[in-house]
Amino acid sequence: MPDASRTHLVLIPSYNTGERLFSTVAAARAQWSPVWVVVDGSTDGTGERLQEMARSDPGLRVWLLPENQGKGSAVLHGLRMAEQAGFTHALAMDSDGQHPADLIPAFMQASLARPDTMVLGRPIFDASAPLLRVRGRRISNGWTQLETLFAGIGDSLYGFRIYPVGALIRVMERQPWMRRFDFDTEAVVRLAWGGVKPVNIDAPVKYLSAAEGGVSHFNYLRDNVLLTWMHTRLMVEFVLRLPQLLYRRLRRKPPFQR
Incomplete structure (x- = not known):
């Protein structure tokens, strides 16, 4: 087993994932x-x-929430515990076996090299990926690019990523959203608005069948309605923030590029 890090941890939210969790x-x-x-x-x-x-494993800690509150709420609980324990970064990954655990060290090294960034997985799909979901995320990614003034976010929905703990807690505590399926996208948009730059790393994603122990709580109607409402909110706020975002973007560029 690897030595314990004092700054970076892996954070896994889980809801009724069955044997795949272990x-x-x-x-x-x-x-x-x-x-x-x-x-x-x-x-x-x-x-x-x-x-x-x-x-029997000092490298593993588990919290049980009394009732289902949503992925974002579970992540926020873990982030608060992490901040109290002195951790600065958390790699979030799903509990259903879709994300590549073997890439955890590479993502952590990228974060350690640039701790001021968020390290985002950029999904590589195989034949198991539902075509409707792949096409749907392209739409969401397009809106995200616009909402962040093309800040370079490779994918807005892939939940295998490293967040700066303190920055994300502050973002989430300032508003009531980001508690369920809207968490992943809204987190990267709001962090980008706060000046946290993305680092994108290609990572495979697997869609496991029921026979393979795959579990999905995604609901096409409910969750797409939630995403639509989320992007509506973000676009309204983006328009209001636009002068500030443009000013910040111009200040980061050398004079000869303006």
């Missing part, structure tokens, strides 16, 4: 320490079993 945690622990898991009101018994595992 292989995901094991894969993450093989690559990094510490790994923290926030079980978001799961009713499948995985939280209690994972707590048992953590009793």
Whole structure:
């Protein structure tokens, strides 16, 4: 097992992921320490079993939330605990086996080299990816590029990424959104507005079938309505912020590029 980091941790929110949670945690622990898991009101018994595992593994910590509050809320709980413990960065990854645990060290090294950035996974899809979801994320990514004045965010929805802990907590505490499926996109937009630059790293993503233990809580109607409402809010705020964003962008450029 790797030596424990004092600045960077892996943070895994989980809700009713079943057996896939344990292989995901094991894969993450093989690559990094510490790994923290926030079980978001799961009713499948995985939280209690994972707590048992953590009793014999000092590199693993588990929190059980009493009821399901959404991915963003689970991540925020973990971020607050991380900040209290002195950590500065958290690599968020899903608990369902879609994300490449073997790339955790590479992402962490990129963050350690540039701690003022957010390190974002840029998904590489294989044949398992649902075509409708791949096309849908292109639309979301287009809106994100516009909302951030083309700040260079490679993908707005891929949840395998490293956040600066303090900056994201401050962003989330200033408004009531970003608590459910809208979390991933709104987090990168608002961090970009705050001047946190993205670093993009290609990373494969797997869509596991039910036979492979894959679990998905994505609902096309509910979650696309949520994303539409989110981008509507962000676009309104983007228009209001536009003079400030343009001024900041111009100040970062050398005079001969203006």
